[in-house]
Amino acid sequence: NLQDKLDRAFKVLKGQGNITEINVAETIKEIRKALLDADVNYKTAKAFTDDVKQKALGENVLNSISPGQLLTKIMNDELTQLMGGSVTELEIGKNPTVILIAGLNGAGKTTFTGKLAKYLKEKRGKKPLLVAGDVYRPAAIDQLEVLAQQVDVPVYTNRDSNDPIAIAEEGVAEAKKNGYNVVIVDTAGRLAIDEALMNEITAVKEATQPHEILFVVDSMTGQDAVNTAKTFNDRLDFTGVVLTKLDGDTRGGAALSIKSVVNKPIKFIGTGEKMEALDVFYPDRMASRILGMGDVVSLVERAQQQFDEKEAAALQKKIRKNKFDFNDFVSQIQQIKKMGNMKDLMGMIPGVGKAIKDVDIDDDAFKPIEAIVGSMTPFERENPDAIDQKRRMRIAKGSGTDINDVNKLMKQFNDMRKMMKQFSNPAAAAKMMRGMP
Ligand code: GDP
Ligand code: MG
Numbered sequence: 001n002l003q004d005k006l007d008r009a010f011k012v013l014k015g016q017g018n019i020t021e022i023n024v025a026e027t028i029k030e031i032r033k034a035l036l037d038a039d040v041n042y043k044t045a046k047a048f049t050d051d052v053k054q055k056a057l058g059e060n061v062l063n064s065i066s067p068g069q070l071l072t073k074i075m076n077d078e079l080t081q082l083m084g085g086s087v088t089e090l091e092i093g094k095n096p097t098v099i100l101i102a103g104l105n106g107a108g109k110t111t112f113t114g115k116l117a118k119y120l121k122e123k124r125g126k127k128p129l130l131v132a133g134d135v136y137r138p139a140a141i142d143q144l145e146v147l148a149q150q151v152d153v154p155v156y157t158n159r160d161s162n163d164p165i166a167i168a169e170e171g172v173a174e175a176k177k178n179g180y181n182v183v184i185v186d187t188a189g190r191l192a193i194d195e196a197l198m199n200e201i202t203a204v205k206e207a208t209q210p211h212e213i214l215f216v217v218d219s220m221t222g223q224d225a226v227n228t229a230k231t232f233n234d235r236l237d238f239t240g241v242v243l244t245k246l247d248g249d250t251r252g253g254a255a256l257s258i259k260s261v262v263n264k265p266i267k268f269i270g271t272g273e274k275m276e277a278l279d280v281f282y283p284d285r286m287a288s289r290i291l292g293m294g295d296v297v298s299l300v301e302r303a304q305q306q307f308d309e310k311e312a313a314a315l316q317k318k319i320r321k322n323k324f325d326f327n328d329f330v331s332q333i334q335q336i337k338k339m340g341n342m343k344d345l346m347g348m349i350p351g352v353g354k355a356i357k358d359v360d361i362d363d364d365a366f367k368p369i370e371a372i373v374g375s376m377t378p379f380e381r382e383n384p385d386a387i388d389q390k391r392r393m394r395i396a397k398g399s400g401t402d403i404n405d406v407n408k409l410m411k412q413f414n415d416m417r418k419m420m421k422q423f424s425n426p427a428a429a430a431k432m433m434r435g436m437p
Pocket of ligand 2: 109110111134140187
């Protein structure tokens with residue numbers, strides 16, 4: 001599923017546990033694959049990854065604690081934009097405002113009708129009337145009546161009629177007569193899309209002139225959800241989408257796919273069978289859910305705040321001239337430590353929280369590194385390339401560490417320097433980009 005794919009992408013991004021290393025090309029490829037597998041169509045997935053790539057390479061990686069987290073933040077922002085950017089409110093217009101509920105059988109239309117009545121009454125101060133427009137199953141009318149009673153809102157029914165268009169018109173007339181300002185019309189679904197259903201719901205639309213037509217869809221139905229959304233939209237030109245059953249472990253990839261295919265706002269999500277299990281749709285929250293990324297966005301924001309801009313500029317200059325040395329390295333570590341408890345911070349990174357649960361990572365993790373750098377002479381710190389095998393041996397002895405530890409640190413330092421240089425050099429970045437998929 002999408003989560004596994006993204007977990008894999010993040011693993012690549014974090015260099016198998018080493019969160020300071022990144023291979024952008026691999027990661028971008030993995031992200032694109034993940035989106036395609038999550039039913040996002042090719043054009044959207046490509047536009048998305050191209051955008052992320054562009055932004056990631058344009059950003060100064062020094063402004064965040066790691067390029068991987070920066071990329072994650074960019075992905076989150078992009079996904080949020082793709083899903084509409086901000087909340088799209090339900091529109092209440094003329095009096096009475098008609099809201100038509102459409103969708104397949106079992107999608108959650110009747111349940112949502114009850115939830116919406118409760119929401120409009122309690123959160124928006126409205127006086128709703130429900131209309132039982134599913135005339136094919138008597139049980140459907142009973143179901144709506146039970147829900148209406150739970151939320152204490154009246155229902156218009158006509159058990160003698162099997163004409164949903166007439167019933168809807170009667171319901172609207174009833175609302176006008178009795179001062180209800182919103183009419184929510186529940187309709188019949190089908191097991192699959194058929195012509196009769198489409199004709200019927202289109203006729204109800206014409207007869208009642210709804211202000212909102214909400215298409216209700218089960219978020220667990222994958223690519224089917226996207227196809228159904230497209231067919232309904234072609235016929236009905238609905239005004240918004242309701243994604244139900246997001247209380248399970250579905251990650252909400254459907255939100256992204258549907259939005260990108262029909263380009264209509266998602267307005268609500270259903271998160272359970274109870275009448276209070278309804279939420280307004282927040283694109284940013286859904287983005288985090290799709291990425292499964294804990295609180296990585298606030299982590300990155302915290303990191304960016306902490307980083308001293310002036311120091312960043314000076315450091316960038318050094319990197320460009322390939323003068324990044326161990327003094328800078330130490331001050332980087334101090335920056336990271338300033339940001340707070342390491343385990344807390346790392347726990348916010350998706351996938352890492354689990355991995356470090358029984359590993360003891362705290363600020364002490366930096367102790368051996370600091371000891372090694374502390375045993376270097378001022379000359380060595382400023383000239384890392386001069387640290388040959390003989391010097392390494394002396395440093396290991398002086399810091400009470402092993403020669404392997406010193407070698408490992410030297411390698412990490414050199415990799416980091418190389419990577420930093422690539423990111424700060426436009427020509428190198430361009431070259432990297434050409435090598436990308
Ligand atoms: P309709 O045929 O479209 O009217 O669908 P219903 O409203 O009758 O819902 C079908 C089933 O899905 C019922 O058992 C509902 O309780 C359940 N259901 C609806 N919305 C949700 C939801 O958001 N979460 C969960 N877990 N179940 C839901
Ligand atoms: Mg129903």
